[in-house]
Amino acid sequence: MKTNVTEIFASKVFNEEQMQQRLAKDTFKELQKTIRDGKPLNIKIANAVAHAMKEWALENGATHFTHWFQPMTGVTAEKHDSFITPSEKGKVIMEFSGKELIKGEPDASSFPNGGLRATFEARGYTAWDPTSYAFIKNDVLCIPTAFCSYSGHALDKKTPLLRSMEAINKEALRILHLFHHDDVTMVKSTVGPEQEYFLVDIEQYKQRKDLIYTGRTLFGLPAPKGQEMEDHYFGTIKSRVQTFMKELNTELWKLGVLVKTEHNEVAPAQYELAPIFSTSNIATDHNQLTMELIQRIAKKHGLVALLNEKPFEGINGSGKHNNFSLSTDTGINLLEPGETPYENAQFLLFLCAIIKAVDEYQDLLRLSVASAGNDHRLGANEAPPAIISIFLGDELTEVLEAIEKGISYDGKDREFMKIGAHVLPKFTKDTTDRNRTSPFAFTGNKFEFRMPGSASSIAGCNICLNTAIAEELRQYADILESAHDFESTLHALILDTIKNHKRIIFNGNGYDDSWIQEAEKRGLLNLRTTPDALPYFVHEKNIELFERNKVLNREEIYSRYEIMMEEYTKTINIEALTMINMAQKEILPAALKYSKHLAQSVKLKRDISTLIDTEYEEVNLTRLSSLLTQAYKNVLKLQESVDTLKGIDDFEKAAFFVRDTLILDMEQLRKPCDEMESIVSSQDWPFPTYGKLLFGII
Template identity: 65%
Template sequence: MMEREPVPWKKGPRLCRDRGRFLVENPSLSPKFQRLEVLVMREIQQKTASVPELFGSMVFNDQVMKARLPKETYRALKKTIENGKSLDPSVANVVANAMKDWAVEKGATHYTHWFQPMTDITAEKHDSFICPQGDGTVIMEFSGKELVKGEPDASSFPSGGLRATFEARGYTAWDPSSYAFIKENTLCIPTVFYSYGGEALDRKTPLLRSMEAINKQALRILKLFGADDVTRVNTTVGPEQEYFLIDRELYDQREDLIMCCRTLFGAKPPKGQELEDHYFGAIKPRVAAYMADLNQELWKLGVLAKTEHNEVAPSQHELAPIFSNTNVATDHNQLTMEIMKKVAKRHGLACLLHEKPFDGVNGSGKHNNWSISTNTGVNLLEPGDSPAENAQFLLFLTAVIKAVDEYQDLLRISVASPGNDHRLGANEAPPAIISMFLGDELTEILEAIENSTDYSQKDKTEMKVGVHILPRFPKDTTDRNRTSPFAFTGNKFEFRMLGSKSSISGPNIVLNTIVAEELSQFADVLEKAGDFNAALNDLIRTTIREHKRIIFNGNNYSDEWVAEAERRGLLNLKSTVDALPYYISEKNQALFTKHKIYTATEIHSRYEILLENYCKTISIEALTMLDMVNKDIFPAVCRYMDALSATVLHKAGVSSVISSKAEEARLKKLSALCDQLYQANEALGEAMRKVPCGCDVKAQADYYKDTVIDLMQRLRTPADELETLTGKTYWPYPTYSQMLFSV
């Protein structure tokens, strides 16, 4: 029997609290809809009365460090954070003790080295602060050694052959550039993760290396422009996160959602997104309550959650943060995805982060807004009032153009996953072909530079909408292209191909590294030039001429663009398996090893991990389909046919003149579809028994791509049609109509 705590209210039905959820006792409402939205919003308003006080309250940030650390210790730690200097052990001990005292005051009892292995989630092993005393009591202690270094098992995480089962030793090392935080009474210390031999086993180590690489090369360029006051260049990211929310009770009834995070079966509902009424529509109270609660949790952890809205598909939404340094943004996005799921559970919801959880409506992506900034506050991708005369901007712009053109394969690989294969190119996301959108003004500037012609600066005109009461405002000099994979959007690039559940570390490792490489080549040329301005002009002009093929401002969804891209020599790597071999090409290995992002061994290990993940994902999905058909769908349809057959017999027993044509026709159709279902099920089962064993993982991946996926679709087709013909009380799973429109 549930325990209820009465909550006072002025008028209306009696309110109660049930396990943290708010309900309304009102006999006119069904139990499913007895959650009290009004009270939730009232409590949220009380909580958000002081957001500045709440923000970062669970983070050991600069303000806390400054208040709790001795001045010398604080300065030493800041030097470590800003300049990458090593931390003296004595300083680490002082920091650890202050961190522990702060955490205990906040209710923490444990600490963990929080790291990001080669999965799409984070990892943590909790240790308590307790230290036994001789008299049978304990005290709370935390040493500098425990802060700086940990030792988790390295053989049980994806390693691509770097670690065998008997080679278990691995290390975590504190990353002081990302603040420690408290999550569920545990002090979380952001760390990197590496093997006994020193190989990176995580996503963060190469990300930090890539940030160092672009910092080093960008400083070389800025020095040539006389920017001697700049001592650090960082890349910044603002990742927009898309997701679905469905009712938890419905989620728990779907084996495919539980096992695979996406629906493997499901007939198209009568209504989808065709009315375009969900995008930016009014947010429903239950979703608004979830979003408000999510903001509270994220703000406590210093996550700059800023924008929230309904997305295109029904039950789809988006959260976007303010920009932050790339490593911090990566940590925060991992936290965001984790907390999204936990908060959803509290609200009786399930948060789906898969790239394509429902067929027939838009999938979910993650737009990676990437830019380059100096420690003096200058955005190096800011065109200024006259981009045609901003040589420094043009040089950085052409470096990005050259990087995207030469390393389009790596950018495609950085977003490759089995889930994203369902989404890319489906008129809901950019195609698998990499191209850049610059807009009319920048394109015309580059054309003028290439052709050595004058460019006439376009003045901004006022927008006139024909209503006098509305204010006029300057019209942008270029439109936005939502079909482009890599679009310039004012002072940043929006890389729009990322899948919603993937870590943003991979794409940003690639972006940082490939731009660092081009800046390195530019610096090599310009540092040797006798006439800097002449060399600069020639370098920009030559780069534009040689790499303009990557620029496309049109409709990336069109068939004409596919043909045009092929004519230009651009890659069209349609699937993960098609893309991954480029990872270990000689060109790409040379890039990563030159800038010390990966060793050759680390590159091959990641290639193996990505292929293994592809194979395992498709295998789990195929086996889940077989399980659902054998245990639920086929028996359910048989029961329905049995009921129809009984009706036919009963009618015939009453009178021979009573027609049973409808039942017989339905039976005939169901029986034919059941035969198709059975044959497709047998074919998929046989294919899964024939998966190549004892061969290289690439051959397995090819088999899954070329054979298994096609058979999975063949099995789904009759199953989905059977759903439309089977009585509602017989069908074993919640339908798309129920899941997409129940929240």
């Protein structure tokens, strides 16, 4: 069946084209003004929009509507209401009002709220976000909304993201107007999030409690083959996976998601999907949809998608590279250096603002990607280390060094790539290489923040990025607006930033042990785990940042700190309970059964003749018995630690107990269990091995 992409694209989206067709001209203009200027929508316009939206939805098979929002769970939430309204003679009519469009009332106490809502204080509100188009998913009209409590506190990820976008827009405009861009009326932070994931056969998945309950393997020896042959990356996509990808693309295109690239990733059974850039809030909405559809459509093809950051030990984990840039409504990319970046003062000023922001708020960027899964991923197998640094490449670094030293910069001529075969085309060589070990790398006209984990919402890191950059632009604008000599003040600002914040620039190998010592000398933070990073959220410096830029208030920050710490503790506690269950119910009984088989083999051989060699059975029986005892003791130790955790009421103490005790106990249990896997026959081992999981898709 052929797919006409141009016809199906955004066919399930109530976008500007649909609005223009279905709304009166004056109503459409008023709605556009509301979206552009951020003004409240009056009820008359809301009723007209709601009616048009309902008619369009009914034509496309929808029977229900929902306020689609992103609570602090990290996934999306929705409550479906039908369009039906009772009419005369026991009939119904299909209605949808402006009031229903603008506002919903879900239970606010049943979502993570960090103490902002008690159980008896349940009222919460969802409010339509008109900057993100409504869409139809599973025959339900989904209206993107923000989610707040009765007291007005943000309980979601979208509200602070929209606030941070307003902050960076406000301060960037001040800078641009100083550079005489009076035609620019809006600056948007734009994002293109790459999404990595694993696929495993659903029948193999069903046999692994750890995958079912936690999304990652808690036991398992490496397969004889991993990623060392480097043959999976960009390799031919298997037919079954290609069929899945085709349907995934089609459904995402219908929802207006600009998915562009798909390929095999480095690890076996690992894949990547990447979209074209869009504004931060729409990119966040689309990425949440992408994760949902990857998982749902995979099951239709007998597969399960794993979004956990480290589902398999010893091979690449999965990230979500957050490609970040700033663009104006007149089409200017503010991170485009141009042919002569040395002379491009506007670019250099925005670049310096980002350098300063990343240096001064490195703690925020690190904690914005903190999670139990990402702790396993960061620092190896192409994931960046936990130390925040910026990669600029040779040319931009040399430009900044020339400015700092007060010397002229000659610039680099564009080189042509010489591949050595005349038949091959010539093309210009990029002025800088790529650094896969850098957490925050400049890649031509954008920054690639490589630290976010594959399962996380991109809202968190973009809230922190937008707010930190907005703060630096605000400081710059305050200085430049009051300057007597704009040119000299501008030069001094750029020079001062380079001198005071160059420590954050590192173009070397982030995996090298010497970088850890070097980073420490530079005064850079090395926050290796989630409990190390999250307390920085409530440091006064960061609270002041968010409050000054009207992104989060003190109560909202403390609530998020508590939610994120508790999520870390709960995640690992579930993993520990799963390990105990798998060890007691599956691994120990399987090893015991195989031990019995070995013992019976020894006895049978000796009954026949004492001259028959039983070395294989005796060596493995002795080894297995020792490992069984060790594993059993480690199960008891882990259970004891889990019981201790139950008695810790303080969420901070609980998180640090998990980090310092529970994780170590889990590691100790895994060692003998994995070693037993190397002895017990594959027929007797209770669940699929790494080899079957990673190479089971045919």
